Amino acid sequence: MAFEGKVYDLIGVGFGPSNLSLAVAVADEMENAGADWNLEMLFLEQKPGFVWHEGMLIKNTNMQISFMKDLITLRNPKSRFTFLNYIKEQNRLDEFINLKEFYPTRIEFNDYMAWVAQHFENCVRYGQTVTSIHPVTGQDGEVEYLEVSVTDADGQASVFRTRHLVVASGGTPTFPATVDVPQADNVFHSHNFLYRLNQQFSNSEEPYRFLIVGGGQSSAEIFTHLVGSYPNADVTVAMRAFNYKPADGSELVNQIFFPEMTDFFYELSPENREKMLRAHYNTNYAVVDSSLIRSIYKMLYDQRVVGVDRFRILSFLELKELSTQAGEVFAMFENVMTRETVQLQSDAVIMATGYDRPKRHPLLKSLEPFLVTVEDGGYEIEREYRLVTKAGFKPSIFVQGVNEGTHGLSDTLLSVLPYRASEILRSLHQQMRTVINSDEVTIGW
Known part of the structure; x- marks a missing residue:
């Protein structure tokens, strides 16, 4: 050494x-x-x-x-x-x-x-x-x-x-703690998205089946990119929430990112710090830019106009299990509202599940x-x-x-x-x- x-x-x-x-x-x-x-x-x-x-x-x-x-x-x-x-x-x-x-x-x-x-x-x-x-x-x-x-x-x-x-x-890229994520080339975190896409799914004309897990900004960007770049692909987003939620980017709330707020926050008690974080969680976590949400809604509406069902958002689904077989990925979800089990098959699963x-x-x-x-x-x-x-x-x-x-x-x-x-x-x-x-x-x- x-x-x-x-x-x-x-x-x-x-x-x-x-x-x-x-x-x-x-x-x-x-x-x-x-x-x-x-x-x-x-x-x-x-x-x-x-x-x-x-x-x-x-x-x-x-x-x-x-x-x-x-x-x-x-x-x-x-x-x-x-x-x-x-x-x-x-x-x-x-x-x-x-x-x-x-x-x-x-x-x-x-x-x-x-x-x-x-x-x-x-x-x-x-x-x-x-x-x-x-x-x-x-x-x-x-x-x-x-x-x-x-x-x-x-x-x-x-x-x-x-x-x-x-x-x-x-x-560090993180996955749901209760899910055993298989070590497979077609199951990957969003931080590797473009690399794995170019490596494994280089033919943009193929009718691939993509599944995105997560409901934040990365999920929305990946969803939009796959729908636009793979015209024959079937694209699904599965999330625990009802749908994509907008980030609070209003001028008054955004003052929380001013440098003097660091001093204010540091001087708070641990209990009040936690209150502040919870109260303003929607400025940064599990939220999406409003302009991107509008774009996705328009995309979904235009699809409905022509009577096609090529891409979709599935609500209230919590991932429970992932497995691979013969090049396919099998994802098992539970509907958090009805407790029903939902299974989805795809050629790739992209985990837009954040960082630790x-x-x-x-x-x-x-x-x-x-x-x-x-x-x-x-x-x-x-x-x-x-x-x-x-x-x-x-x-x-x-x-x-x-x-x-x-x-x-x-x-x-x-x-x-x-x-x-x-x-x-x-x-x-x-x-x-x-x-x-x-x-x-x-x-x-």
Whole structure:
């Protein structure tokens, strides 16, 4: 196992939007501080290159947030890493303005983030899977560093050391806990949708039978894509709810994603935090953009006009069992209203069933003796996303995108990225005994 001997100031696990935004904040600050401050950082990413939700980069699907909620604009509109500067660099600024569109396509926004990521290739190692993180003790018996073990695509193992760590590895695709999902190429989660579709169902003229399980935004986008791209396919959506429900995107409710709401939410009691999450669950979970719902309704109506029954939405169905035989998938459901059993056969089942973000990250297991936990089993975390550690543990550990229970609904969304990155950087400065006065220092390029 190779160890390069160098000790980094910061290692980031994952290089998706969260850690990319942090890299932008660091780059802006280092440029501003000049020779007065330097941060040796390294990001370790499992994928071979930067890509964001590649399995759901469906053509003509739009972002659900404004382009101004990019990696840095809300914190520093003058940064060269803004979406508008990306558009300018691509020679599309006049054309983009002429669109009169606040919500770019998901493909374009992914390209924007990939463009930003190119600026940090010297501090990112792609194709690296982090396998473990262990403490390194100094002569005084205190934990001085963290040792991060990785393997590459060829199975070659390496070890890196760091004084501080930020974990932003994203959510894990989840399936219904009570269902044994078969390991089959034609049963897959929505995060692999386009990859599996191109691999297994490349002939768009074939009369495939597709079954989608789930009732959120991904389900609706997949449903629309399959109906439009496979004109001879039979497409079914099965969900526990009555039908697709609209996301509450109203202006007053959307204020819950403002940065000051993170402060408000963090100061609430655990009971009131839970109340807030339940009250505004329909801003982000198991809901669909109203415009997409209208499009689906029109699609269903037009089908009825011509007397065809090629695609449909089945309500009140809870998945109970999945099995495969001779290339077919058999799905057993229970109607939650009548308790009747419904069986559906298909050539593929797409599980649009969301993502899991555990309260305890598996990679931090060996560090748990040094981490403070709370009653619900999770880690105690500071307002600046730093885990509370016990005496004798010097490294700082920051976690991104898994703190909805303490920091509010915006924690898993792109909207909060610039502010969170700035707060983590400020805390990191303090841990490195460099104090930033927010009235004197501007995070800018």
